[in-house]
Amino acid sequence: MPSSNVLPHALQTLAIKKLTGKRVVLASASPRRKAILSVFGLEPEIVPSTFEEDLPISSFGNIHEYPVATATHKAVEVYERLVEADPDNAPDLVIAADTVVLSHALPSTSQTSYSMLPEVKQELYEKPTSKEDNFRMLLDLNGGVCEVVTGLVVVYPILTSPGYMIKSIDERSLVYFADNSRELIEAYVESGEGLALAGGFAIQGRGGALVRKVDGDYNNVVGFPAASFFPTAGHVGRRRFRLLGHLEDPPPWGLLRALLIGKRFNSSMWHTDTDVRKHSFGVLVHGDVG
Amino acid sequence: MPSSNVLPHALQTLAIKKLTGKRVVLASASPRRKAILSVFGLEPEIVPSTFEEDLPISSFGNIHEYPVATATHKAVEVYERLVEADPDNAPDLVIAADTVVLSHALPSTSQTSYSMLPEVKQELYEKPTSKEDNFRMLLDLNGGVCEVVTGLVVVYPILTSPGYMIKSIDERSLVYFADNSRELIEAYVESGEGLALAGGFAIQGRGGALVRKVDGDYNNVVGFPAASFFPTAGHVGRRRFRLLGHLEDPPPWGLLRALLIGKRFNSSMWHTDTDVRKHSFGVLVHGDVG
Structure with a gap:
């Protein structure tokens, strides 16, 4: 059982102390999520999920449940796989997350008159499929306000059936895009930075140049709502749920x-x-x- | 004249192209400001200012002018020093910034009833002088909203007297602190992370655990308002001011x-x-x- 998952620089809170010596697993290959956890002194095992992330979006009455459901499938898949592989060394905590971007979350703040455009339709953006797709997304987000929603799910063992507990949140942050020139958007798409990211931009990278302001948890926009995660992370091991x-x-x-x-x-x-x-x-x- | 100040990953915008091959100087020893510029592909010479940052706060009718004035003194001091040292190699752009934190920017959102406390006074916070001072600051900021103000100043040469132009902004972001437990604040102060920072916290570090949300430019809270800087940075060399x-x-x-x-x-x-x-x-x- 690894005990190095809590780094020396972690704040010495009760929650962090409870994670020390526990088997903590991050069910995500995202280097951004790993980096955010590392800032706070948590270095979990990385076991990416094999879940295909193909839930039918149209089946969700409340679209905010979609990333939560995807993250839940990821966490449960990894938890069950690890328990099956080594029942005597079950994880103490599996963490999974899924981030999506919803366009046109608020009335446009752009200087562009949208009444002159054919339609303004709310879209759910995951990763762009190509540079053309990335350009289309950023043009749609430009000058407006989008909502970044991360479904965050933790799974941990309990004594009663089915043997584990699932807890989740959907953390929401608003991102206000500046009125960016076509030249800047083209230069950004050409850089390729946004291709692997929901919404087609990295706020923590050069994509920050496209953004006027954030209203909410910045880390959530990057992909992991740390401020909501850490106060609850210590619940592992309390077994009182x-x-x-x-x-x-x-x-x-x-x-x-x-x-x-x-x-x-x-x-x-x-x-x-x-x-x-x-x-x-x-x-x-x-x-x-x- | 160094031409390596623009890194290969910089977005290929007109503004960035104009900075290529120019002598760009950052009048700050802050590793955070250097890191933010580096994300966007700008790697200026670092020439920290010797200005003592001792302007009398009480002389400012509008407190937001205080960090602008400090940053202006820093930028001008470095610009004049470099011109004097080597008149044939004057900087094309000197960048300086100063960040302060103003407590109680909005009515408290804390669950704590402040009417039970003796007084709520707006304070201007720079770097804490000790761990005790840091603890006092964070207790004052806890559960409330503070305003982070960065004075950002650029100095560049012009042909007419006095030979340079000064441009400045004061960028303002709101930071909403969570209702943090005394235990968490103590653990944070003990980590020492906030000691070198205005307001006594690093939002980009473990201090992010203390913050509920940001309303504004996140990089400004870290110490450099990049989204406002870059669209204007390309003005250097235009000489049309x-x-x-x-x-x-x-x-x-x-x-x-x-x-x-x-x-x-x-x-x-x-x-x-x-x-x-x-x-x-x-x-x-x-x-x-x-």
């Missing part, structure tokens, strides 16, 4: 139990997805815990 | 001329300080240029 429904329960009993038990706790911005894998059947159980 | 008053003019003629000429230009958020060194006599001439 109640399971809000079981995977084995036939619907609607898991849902009902989750709602009943959930009532007994104070609400929190974290919610617990007990049955995300049934999402394809339209059942997604959330219950707030204190 | 008008001098708005002369250092040699006796008051009030410099002021009057600046106002008269300034009227002929479109306004801009950049203003031109032609006579900042007379600030101790209460004269500070600003004129907007297009």
